[in-house]
Amino acid sequence: MSLSNVTASKPVRDAGAQPIMEAEHLRKEFPLRQIKVFGAAQAVRAVEDASFSLYPGRATALVGESGSGKTTIARMLARLYEPTSGTLRFRDEAVKLGRGANLNDYRSHVQLVFQDPFASLNPVHSVRYHLSRPLRIYGHARNRIQETEQILALLRRVNLTPAEQFIEKFPHQLSGGQRQRIAIARALAVQPEVLLADEPVSMLDVSIRLDILNLLRRLKDEEQLALLYITHDIASARYFAEETLVMYAGQMVEGGPSEEVTQQPKHPYTRLLLSAAPDPTRVKNKDKGQLPARGEIPSLINPPTGCRFHPRCPHAMPVCKERFPGRTDLGNGHWTNCFLYGDGAQPIPYTGTTGTTTTARAE
Numbered sequence: 001m002s003l004s005n006v007t008a009s010k011p012v013r014d015a016g017a018q019p020i021m022e023a024e025h026l027r028k029e030f031p032l033r034q035i036k037v038f039g040a041a042q043a044v045r046a047v048e049d050a051s052f053s054l055y056p057g058r059a060t061a062l063v064g065e066s067g068s069g070k071t072t073i074a075r076m077l078a079r080l081y082e083p084t085s086g087t088l089r090f091r092d093e094a095v096k097l098g099r100g101a102n103l104n105d106y107r108s109h110v111q112l113v114f115q116d117p118f119a120s121l122n123p124v125h126s127v128r129y130h131l132s133r134p135l136r137i138y139g140h141a142r143n144r145i146q147e148t149e150q151i152l153a154l155l156r157r158v159n160l161t162p163a164e165q166f167i168e169k170f171p172h173q174l175s176g177g178q179r180q181r182i183a184i185a186r187a188l189a190v191q192p193e194v195l196l197a198d199e200p201v202s203m204l205d206v207s208i209r210l211d212i213l214n215l216l217r218r219l220k221d222e223e224q225l226a227l228l229y230i231t232h233d234i235a236s237a238r239y240f241a242e243e244t245l246v247m248y249a250g251q252m253v254e255g256g257p258s259e260e261v262t263q264q265p266k267h268p269y270t271r272l273l274l275s276a277a278p279d280p281t282r283v284k285n286k287d288k289g290q291l292p293a294r295g296e297i298p299s300l301i302n303p304p305t306g307c308r309f310h311p312r313c314p315h316a317m318p319v320c321k322e323r324f325p326g327r328t329d330l331g332n333g334h335w336t337n338c339f340l341y342g343d344g345a346q347p348i349p350y351t352g353t354t355g356t357t358t359t360a361r362a363e
């Protein structure tokens, strides 16, 4: 996807900006069916100790390889999965989890757009049906006239015009991009403050990905939506999202303003991701021996101890195997969880490759 005609993301948020949604120490395990009668119960340890905030009018990209836990995080935020532990806060109030939680009320604030626009719309129902349901359920339309007016307005907001030509169509009469616009319109019908977009363009034709990203960006700006943008593509994060969070095998390893995370990445995994996603605007130094991307994302049933990236990390030290490092604040909202940074550590200069030129602290 060419991103050259997408305007660069906004600078770092105001210091006083208030988050609308906060995730604190979220963890998710999926228990596995027990095959053995004896022995410890096994589980997929999909997300470990994830903490981050979403802000009105700002996009946060959640980036990582397949299986890193991105969708699990989005589903916990959408309340489709119960976190194993941790808390969610919405407008500074703890979200009631588990039984007795008012899911309808919660979902009037937080909506999820799925990756697959072919699976997310019911083939037997028209566009009118898909958009009228949320309007009715959430009490935004009192009668059919109001409902039709609002559906037409929603279609125009997602650039499906003339709206009158789309309202009675069925999913099979729409292209992938048009379906994704309907899925976005359906989420907007609820009038949410938080929109979770799980790889919203990855199943679309390359030629229309940019249009959908620009649509999401415009809606975020105009409606002051807090947007979580899940993607494999770290290069798109720089252009689309003000902030970027990087996940590896269930652990969050780096985060901060997108410009800093993508231009001055600190964690070796972020550097590896960037080296696999060439960005023509990033300065590369081809002479400084790039290390090949070693290995694959591990099994999350028996993940590596400590920092789960250590078996693939060109800078791994004994301590990396023993425990997961705490968060090191790098200034300007940029942070990483890596023993290469923090007290007494030698900074590792970024050469635009996964290789580096200095020796790190040995523990």
Ligand SMILES: Nc1ncnc2c1ncn2[C@@H]1O[C@H](COP(=O)(O)OP(=O)(O)OP(=O)(O)O)[C@@H](O)[C@H]1O
Residues within 6 Å of the ligand: 030, 044, 045, 046, 064, 065, 066, 067, 068, 069, 070, 071, 072, 073, 232, 300
């Ligand atoms: N319902 C489930 N039951 C058991 N394991 C699950 C379930 N959902 C996800 N997982 C596992 O949790 C881990 C994280 O999966 P998740 O889908 O969140 O990753 P992801 O980063 O979104 O990947 P992708 O980019 O491929 O969608 C994977 O090992 C996955 O197999």
